[in-house]
Amino acid sequence: xxxxxxxxxxxxxxxxxxxxxxxxxxxxxxxxxxxxxxxxxxxxxxxxxxxxxxxxxxxxxxxxxxxxxxxxxxxxxxxxxxxxxxxxxxxxxxxxxxxxxxxxxxxxxxxxxxxxxxxxxxxxxxxxxxxxxxxxxxxxxxxxxxxxxxxxxxxxxxxxxxxxxxxxxxxxxxxxxxxxxxxxxxxxxxxxxxxxxxxxxxxxxxxxxxxxxxxxxxxxxxxxxxxxxxxxxxxxxxxxxxxxxxxxxxx
Amino acid sequence: xxxxxxxxxxxxxxxxxxxxxxxxxxxxxxxxxxxxxxxxxxxxxxxxxxxxxxxxxxxxxxxxxxxxxxxxxxxxxxxxxxxxxxxxxxxxxxxxxxxxxxxxxxxxxxxxxxxxxxxxxxxxxxxxxxxxxxxxxxxxxxxxxxxxxxxxxxxxxxxxxxxxxxxxxxxxxxxxxxxxxxxxxxxxxxxxxxxxxxxxxxxxxxxxxxxxxxxxxxxxxxxxxxxxxxxxxxxxxxxxxxxxxxxxxxxxxxxxxxxxxxxxxxxxxxxxxxxxxxxxxxxxxxxxxxxxxxxxxxxxxxxxxxxxxxxxxxxxxxxxxxxxxxxxxxxxxxxxxxxxxxxxxxxxxxxxxxxxxxxxxxxxxxxxxxxxxxxxxxxxxxxxxxxxxxxxxxxxxxxxxxxxxxxxxxxxxxxxxxxxxxxx
Ligand SMILES: Nc1ncnc2c1ncn2[C@@H]1O[C@H](COP(=O)(O)OP(=O)(O)O)[C@@H](O)[C@H]1O
Ligand SMILES: [Mg+2]
Numbered sequence: 001x002x003x004x005x006x007x008x009x010x011x012x013x014x015x016x017x018x019x020x021x022x023x024x025x026x027x028x029x030x031x032x033x034x035x036x037x038x039x040x041x042x043x044x045x046x047x048x049x050x051x052x053x054x055x056x057x058x059x060x061x062x063x064x065x066x067x068x069x070x071x072x073x074x075x076x077x078x079x080x081x082x083x084x085x086x087x088x089x090x091x092x093x094x095x096x097x098x099x100x101x102x103x104x105x106x107x108x109x110x111x112x113x114x115x116x117x118x119x120x121x122x123x124x125x126x127x128x129x130x131x132x133x134x135x136x137x138x139x140x141x142x143x144x145x146x147x148x149x150x151x152x153x154x155x156x157x158x159x160x161x162x163x164x165x166x167x168x169x170x171x172x173x174x175x176x177x178x179x180x181x182x183x184x185x186x187x188x189x190x191x192x193x194x195x196x197x198x199x200x201x202x203x204x205x206x207x208x209x210x211x212x213x214x215x216x217x218x219x220x221x222x223x224x225x226x227x228x229x230x231x232x233x234x235x236x237x238x239x240x241x242x243x244x245x246x247x248x249x250x251x
Numbered sequence: 252x253x254x255x256x257x258x259x260x261x262x263x264x265x266x267x268x269x270x271x272x273x274x275x276x277x278x279x280x281x282x283x284x285x286x287x288x289x290x291x292x293x294x295x296x297x298x299x300x301x302x303x304x305x306x307x308x309x310x311x312x313x314x315x316x317x318x319x320x321x322x323x324x325x326x327x328x329x330x331x332x333x334x335x336x337x338x339x340x341x342x343x344x345x346x347x348x349x350x351x352x353x354x355x356x357x358x359x360x361x362x363x364x365x366x367x368x369x370x371x372x373x374x375x376x377x378x379x380x381x382x383x384x385x386x387x388x389x390x391x392x393x394x395x396x397x398x399x400x401x402x403x404x405x406x407x408x409x410x411x412x413x414x415x416x417x418x419x420x421x422x423x424x425x426x427x428x429x430x431x432x433x434x435x436x437x438x439x440x441x442x443x444x445x446x447x448x449x450x451x452x453x454x455x456x457x458x459x460x461x462x463x464x465x466x467x468x469x470x471x472x473x474x475x476x477x478x479x480x481x482x483x484x485x486x487x488x489x490x491x492x493x494x495x496x497x498x499x500x501x502x503x504x505x506x507x508x509x510x511x512x513x514x515x516x517x518x519x520x521x522x523x524x525x526x527x528x529x530x531x532x533x534x535x536x537x538x539x540x541x542x543x544x545x546x547x548x549x550x551x552x553x554x555x556x557x558x559x560x561x562x563x564x565x566x567x568x569x570x571x572x573x574x575x576x577x578x579x580x581x582x583x584x585x586x587x588x589x590x591x592x593x594x595x596x597x598x599x600x601x602x603x604x605x606x607x608x609x610x611x612x613x614x615x616x617x618x619x620x621x622x623x624x625x626x627x628x629x630x631x632x633x634x635x636x637x638x639x640x641x642x643x644x645x646x647x648x649x650x651x652x653x654x655x656x657x658x659x660x661x662x663x664x665x666x667x668x669x670x671x672x673x674x675x
Contacts, residue, residue, distance in 0.1 A: 048634050076636035088631040092649025101645065102635040109636070141649075142631075158635065 001026050001166055001197045002047075002067070007058035009046045016042045018222035019058070024166070027194040031208055031233060032201045034219035035241045040201045041085050043219070044170045048082040049075045063165065076102075077109035079165030083155035083172050085201075090142040095154070096124070098142050099161055106162065127160040131187050149180045156187040163191070168199040173207040185210030205237035220248050259294045259311050260385065264393070266318040267425050271393040276364045276375060285381040285388040294385050301384075304569045304601050305511050305540045307485065314483065314508075315455055319422035326350070326419050326449055334662050336413040336443065343418055344395030344428035344456075358406030358438070360399075364429060367399040375431055378461050378489045384513065386485045390427045390459040397429035402438040404465075411441035411471075411660060418447070418478070420454040430460040434468040436493075443663055445475040448482045453508075456484040466520060467495040473658055475667060476504040480535060483509040492552075494520025501657050503667050504531035504539050505674050515544040518552040518580075529558035530654040532674050533566030533598070540569035545587075547580040547610075556587040559654050561647055561675060562598035573605040574615060581610045587617040592624060592650060647675045 002024045009017040016039045024030055034040055046053045047060065049072030060067040067075060090098070104114040115123075128135060131153045143151050152172050159167050169188070173181055188198060188211050200211055208216075208230060216232040217224045220241075225248045226232065236244075295301065296308035322343045328350050332338050339361065340350035346363040354361065360368075364375070381388045402408065418426050434440060448454055456478070464470050478484060484507060492498055504510050516525045531539040539562075545554040560568040570589040591600045604617035624646055632642035651671055658664040 048630075050630050050634075071639075072630060072633035073636055073638045073642075076634055082634055084631065084634075088625075088627045090625075090628045090631065090646070090649065092652045093645050098632070098635070098637075098645070101637050101641060102632075105638060105641065106636040162635065 001028075001063060003061045005059050007046070007060060008056045009042060009053045010056055011042070011053050015056070016053075016222050017046065020222075020224060022217070022224065024197050024199065026197055028215065029192070029198045029200060029211060029213045031213035031216045032199060032219050033203065033216060033233065033236055035245065038219045039222045040219055041170055044082050044085075044168050044201065047075075047168060048072060048080065073105070074109070076162070077106045081159050081162055081164035081167040083152075083159060083167065083169040085170040085174070087143045087151040087155055089144045089146075091144050093142050095138045095140060095142050099124070099158065102158075103161060123161065127157055130160055130190060131157045132183050133157050148175045149177070152176060153180065153183060156184050160187060160191055164196065166197050166199070168201065170201045171203065173202050173204060181207060182210060205233045208233045218244055220244055259308050260289045260389070263294075263311070263315075263318065263389070263425050264289070267320060267393055267427070270320050271395070271427070276367065276372060277391060277394070278372075281376050281381060282392055285392040288382050288388040289385060289392070292385055301542065304567065305509075305538060307509070307511065310483065310509055311455065314453060315423050315425065317423050318425050320424055321420070321422035322424065323419035323421050323450060326417055328415055328417070331415050331445065331447065333413050333443065333666065336411045339398060339412060339414045341398060341414060341416045341428055341430070343424070344397065344426040346396060346398040356409060358403035359408060360401040360403070362399050364394070364397045364399050364431065367431070371399065371401065371431075371433065374433060374461070374463060376461075378463070378491045378517065379459055379487065384487065386457050386487055386513075387459060390429055390457050390487070394427045394429040394459070397431070399431050400442070401433045402435060402440050404435040405437040406435075407438070408440040411443055414442065414444040416444060416446040416456070416458065417449060418454045418456055418482075419449040420452040421450060422452055424452065424454045425457070426454060427457045427459075429458070432460065432470070433463045434465050434470055436465040437467050438465065439469040441471040441660065443473045443475075443660070446478050446482075446484065448478040451481070453481045453483065454478075456482070456486075458484060458486045460488050462488065462490045462498070464490065464492045464496040464498055466493040468493070469497040470499070471659060472498070472500045473663060474500065474502045475670070476502070476507055476510055477670065478507045480506060480508050480537070482507045485511045485513070487513040488515065490514075490516040490525070492516070492518050492520065492523040492525060494522055496520065496523045498525045499657075500526070501528040501530070501654065502541070503654075503671070504529070505670055506532070506534065507537060507539065509538050511540045511542070513542045515546070516554070517546045517548060518554065519548055521549050521551045524553045526555045526657075528556070528654050528657045530651055530671070531560045531568065532671070533560065533562045533568050534564055534674075536565045538567045538569070542571045544573045544575065545585060547574070547576045547583045547585060549579060550581045550583070552580065553584040554586070557654060557657075558589045559651060560591040560600060561594065561650070562591060562600055563594040565595075565597045567598075568600040568602075570600075570602040570619070571605060572603070572617065573607070574617070576608040576610050576613050576615065578609040581612045583610060583613040583615070585613070585615045589619040590650075591621040592647065593621060594624070644672060644675055648672055
């Protein structure tokens with residue numbers, strides 16, 4: 001699905017990602033954990049194509065294509081999805097219009113005709129149910145006045161609508177109560193197939209009780225310092241990051 | 252010295268006066284005052300504070316060297332009509348009864364200025380002072396035979412009026428066009444206007460409207476400016492509100508090489524309210540300049556202004572909002588806001604609030620902001636597969652909605668929304 005090799009990225013001349021290597025295959029769920037400021041969101045943004053970041057070294061292959069050569073919109077059209085840690089409020093742009101444009105531009109990229117209005121609305125209804133998102137919210141402006149939990153569920157709703165090949169969930173669980181967390185996890189588990197993959201970025205093991213990862217990686221100071229199975233998350237939960245920090249402080 | 256100053260004005264007068272003829276509806280004293288003012292002051296250049304960013308004299312000198320006043324009189328208006336409105340057509344500054352709808356509605360009186368009732372003539376020019384601005388003077392001295400609209404006491408118009416201003420120029424032209432709107436006590440009307448240009452020639456329009464809004468009367472207006480990049484215009488709107496009167500205006504400037512709007516509102520009776528909204532796009536080398544004056548003369552009045560601009564390429568946007576609160580105008584509420592988006596490095600905007608407050612118990616606020624497209628919002632849309640161009644359109648259109656939503660008439664709102672989306 002995606003192969004990241006020796007990825008280095010900087011912002012304003014400051015190196016944040018210092019050689020990331022990661023290989024994700026279809027059907028897999030990877031969790032990335034790590035203390036604040038490690039570079040988790042930077043990695044997500046670099047992959048999604050935010051141009052504040054400069055890639056100084058390395059390469060990323062996404063389903064056989066050079067991801068780093070593509071504009072953000074083309075990465076999305078190729079099937080990459082980022083659930084933002086901080087979803088952006090866009091006053092004056094209705095959620096529904098936004099989604100319709102997104103769905104149809106992605107379809108156009110793949111040579112498909114725009115979706116029929118009623119089919120689109122039926123899909124909206126179905127996917128809304130999946131994340132238990134209030135129907136009223138879809139008629140409002142994108143994320144405007146949404147609560148923290150509503151914003152996160154809206155990200156998962158969008159994910160469900162766009163049906164990506166690779167979805168990166170950047171701390172989608174942070175700040176969610178247990179019910180909302182279950183809803184998000186249920187969304188992911190329902191959408192998961194053998195043909196797609198998920199990267200779940202989180203601080204907390206509790207999400208991983210619901211979304212069970214095949215691999216867990218620890219990102220620290222811009223590098224993946226440790227990888228393992230789902231037991232690594234439990235270990236981290238028990239011991240905290242101190243051991244990791246102490247061990248890799250000087251690298 | 253005087254000859255130098257008045258050069259442009261004299262040139263224009265020379266070119267337009269043969270076809271303008273004598274302005275029969277204007278009284279002689281006012282006429283000679285207007286001419287004298289023009290002779291003394293010429294056309295405004297950037298030496299005047301009010302025209303600092305809008306050197307009309309220089310633009311006229313450069314772009315209108317061959318004024319020939321050749322007009323096309325054969326135009327078709329059907330394509331421009333708005334459903335469920337009375338269409339009135341001003342062709343090359345003249346009210347055209349043949350192109351206009353035939354209307355018979357009780358309490359509504361329409362005529363060319365030359366046919367207006369004798370009694371009404373005293374109103375003409377009474378709030379447009381020829382010694383305050385060269386364009387008022389020019390218009391007063393050389394106006395074509397414009398339009399007079401009067402709405403009787405307590406009459407509520409059954410349909411909005413749509414005034415279509417067409418300039419159909421076959422050569423470089425300079426058009427002076429004029430409208431007088433008079434709402435008697437308790438009358439209520441919606442009057443929409445659009446300015447268009449037909450043909451391949453540059454045209455300069457000097458449009459003047461006087462609006463009298465009687466006690467407890469309500470006038471809802473909208474002006475769409477879509478003269479294309481061949482259009483140059485100075486539009487002066489003089490408005491006088493009596494007690495409890497309401498005035499709403501939304502001015503949408505879609506294009507134009509030069510558009511200068513002078514919107515001067517006098518709040519003359521207590522509890523009057525005026526709302527001015529504006530939205531413009533300045534592309535290419537357009538200069539779009541909105542100057543407003545809210546003159547609070549009496550207590551307990553309210554005014555609101557919201558102007559938004561999107562400036563691209565080498566476009567220039569100007570907003571100058573003067574709020575004048577006279578000594579007696581206690582309990583005034585006056586708000587003003589100007590927001591602009593610059594789409595290129597060469598685009599500029601000059602936004603200036605100008606508050607002169609002589610009363611002590613008032614609420615006044617103003618704010619201006621100028622920024623770029625929100626990059627985080629842009630990235631969010633791109634990250635969902637929405638391309639740069641459509642994402643830009645979405646964000647600009649959302650920026651504009653605040654103004655577009657002020658337009659009450661759904662047909663008109665839709666028309667403007669469409670036109671605006673095509674423009675950005
Ligand atoms: N746009 C930016 N400008 C400057 N510094 C940044 C920017 N984005 C991230 N950083 C810095 O990079 C480091 C990693 O940040 P981030 O990727 O957000 O970490 P995490 O998501 O793991 O908490 C932090 O030190 C942060 O301050
Ligand atoms: Mg983060």
